[in-house]
Amino acid sequence: EDKVVQSPLSLVVHEGDTVTLNCSYEVTNFRSLLWYKQEKKAPTFLFMLTSSGIEKKSGRLSSILDKKELFSILNITATQTGDSAVYLCAARAQGAQKLVFGQGTRLTINP
Amino acid sequence: GAGVSQTPSNKVTEKGKYVELRCDPISGHTALYWYRQSLGQGPEFLIYFQGTGAADDSGLPNDRFFAVRPEGSVSTLKIQRTERGDSAVYLCASSLGSGATDTQYFGPGTRLTVL
Secondary structure (H helix, E strand, O other), rough: OEEEEEEOOOOEEEOOOEEEEEEEOOOOOOOEEEEEEOOOOOOEEEEEEEOOOOEEEHHHEEEEEEOOEEEEEEEEEOOOOOEEEEEEEEEEEOOOOOOEEOOOOEEEEEE | OOEEEEEEEEEEOOOOOOEEEEEEEOOOOOOEEEEEEEEOOOOOEEEEEOOEEEEEOOOOOOOOEEEEOOOOOOOOEEEEEOOHHEEEEEEEEEEEOOOOOOOOOEOOOOEEEOO
């Protein structure tokens, strides 16, 4: 059965810190890995990664995929209180439409 | 343009009752998905529509759950004889197509509480 595991489950840091969130996956015929940010209800799309070693970047957020070791990381630099949210990682298999999600990492940024 | 919308935002019902949850996808999106998210967990896939047809319903937990998308746009998730364990946030997502790089965009969800 396909599985996605995120760590840590919860993280509390101070504003200005840099954080790294981890996502490992076991997916038959892996195709892509996605990161979402969930603040209240609707997960909002951050990144889609399909190739190893190519960093995706958007402002203070960046992410990279390692298809050999089957994991991805999401980095957030110079964190702000508005970054507080649950960050979800999801994997998708080749030819499949459904996303398999991890439990999420609850990130809290204290001022 | 408008995102995915879902109604109602909250639904409280009694055990054994029937409920319908509605999803309006982004205009022009041909693919539509339903997920269920329990407290402290990530979303779990329920069903996927391509156009009017359910292309993958492997995530529906049992035959009390059913979903339709009769005109290839709005979808309704129907739950019969609700149980307390059905309490969760039901999320709908849509994507432009079903290609490998088509991103799923989520709605705000319906929080279902079964008393």
